[in-house]
Amino acid sequence: MQPNASLFGQALVFAILVLFTWKFIWPPLIAALEERAKRIADGLSAADKAKNDLELVEKRIAEELRKAKTQAAEIIAQAEKRAAQIVDEAKDEGRAAGEREKAAAQAEIEQQAHHAREELRQQVSLLAIAGAEKILRKEIDSSRHADLLASLKSEL
Amino acid sequence: MSAEQHAPSATEYIQHHLINLSSPQTTGGAYNFWTFHLDTFWVALILGFVFVALFGLVARRVSVDKPTKFQLFIELIVELVDNHVKEIFHGKSKLIAPLALTVFVWIVLMNAMDFLPVDLLPLLGQKVGLHYLRVVPTADINQGLAMSLSVIILSILLGIQAKGAGGFIKEFFTAPFHAEGMGMKIVLMPVNAAMQCIEYGSRGLSLALRLVGNMFAGELVFMLIALLPWWGQLIPGSAWAIFHILIVVLQAYIFMMLTIVYCSLAVEEH
Numbered sequence: 001m002q003p004n005a006s007l008f009g010q011a012l013v014f015a016i017l018v019l020f021t022w023k024f025i026w027p028p029l030i031a032a033l034e035e036r037a038k039r040i041a042d043g044l045s046a047a048d049k050a051k052n053d054l055e056l057v058e059k060r061i062a063e064e065l066r067k068a069k070t071q072a073a074e075i076i077a078q079a080e081k082r083a084a085q086i087v088d089e090a091k092d093e094g095r096a097a098g099e100r101e102k103a104a105a106q107a108e109i110e111q112q113a114h115h116a117r118e119e120l121r122q123q124v125s126l127l128a129i130a131g132a133e134k135i136l137r138k139e140i141d142s143s144r145h146a147d148l149l150a151s152l153k154s155e156l
Numbered sequence: 157m158s159a160e161q162h163a164p165s166a167t168e169y170i171q172h173h174l175i176n177l178s179s180p181q182t183t184g185g186a187y188n189f190w191t192f193h194l195d196t197f198w199v200a201l202i203l204g205f206v207f208v209a210l211f212g213l214v215a216r217r218v219s220v221d222k223p224t225k226f227q228l229f230i231e232l233i234v235e236l237v238d239n240h241v242k243e244i245f246h247g248k249s250k251l252i253a254p255l256a257l258t259v260f261v262w263i264v265l266m267n268a269m270d271f272l273p274v275d276l277l278p279l280l281g282q283k284v285g286l287h288y289l290r291v292v293p294t295a296d297i298n299q300g301l302a303m304s305l306s307v308i309i310l311s312i313l314l315g316i317q318a319k320g321a322g323g324f325i326k327e328f329f330t331a332p333f334h335a336e337g338m339g340m341k342i343v344l345m346p347v348n349a350a351m352q353c354i355e356y357g358s359r360g361l362s363l364a365l366r367l368v369g370n371m372f373a374g375e376l377v378f379m380l381i382a383l384l385p386w387w388g389q390l391i392p393g394s395a396w397a398i399f400h401i402l403i404v405v406l407q408a409y410i411f412m413m414l415t416i417v418y419c420s421l422a423v424e425e426h
Contacts, residue, residue: 014306
């Protein structure tokens, strides 16, 4: 178990192996490991980012949906209001038209009633006069009492 | 080789297994520094090529989007090492992580040679004329020391790079014991220098011995189990192999962690 000149041989082999490993083996292996670690880290961060983005987008979608819903509700409310307004207007118009027609009819009725009354009055006065004439023919001279007759006719 | 004449005794068997294929071949006689362990060298080199080939292939065809299962397995190891380095080492050097990866995988592969049946490669070696063969490079003190000393020298260089030569030398003489007065500072200088030497020395030695001791002991236990009669080997052999899986990975892991720690200690201010 004594050391001898083999020391130098073994040290030489050792040195050559270390140098070879240092120059040719270690760098590509460690570069590959680091590259992979970097890729994994990048992938994880990208996934995180995508998740965040997704969340943002989902939030925006919810926001837009909410907006759209409120807008739709507003539009519906407006439409309902407008419809009610239209119905009211139509009702009002209808009522006004009815009233107008009613008034016109009433006016016509009144006019006709008036007319009829006037005619009736004329006929009654004519009849009265005729009656009176028949009565008075016997005792009253129509020419003498014309004034009286005319005033009577207008009063009737 | 004595095995051809008579069956080796237990001691002979183990002693034979503990002799490296070296140049010039020694058989455990007189100590000669200028021997070279061919088995340690070649097995370590081949396993180094296996490591470089596997990881290099994956590194060349690395795909970010469609990794193969094997790439994911390699990435698992790379990421483990990278995380530890990022946690412990706060210096600028880009060398520590590849160093730690090399240390970990290479040691795991070398330790795993223990899982081959203890006699398999030596027997095959005998067929091609290799009379001695130890197949676990990390059970050889040279392998452990070569790596630990390289790490310690590298940590010193990193310290010089981080603090400058002046800063490093200043720290060498003023830490771990700090003094206020000039006189005390001078008195503490040799103490500090001695402490620093002991610190670096013990780091290197403990780093190497921990690994080599564990693997040597593991190998020895496998040899002892191999000495049992054939019907008695299965259960202790399996049990020790399963337990050894833990040791193989754990020792490599400890070596890697301590490598990172020592390098980070070197660049940090005291």
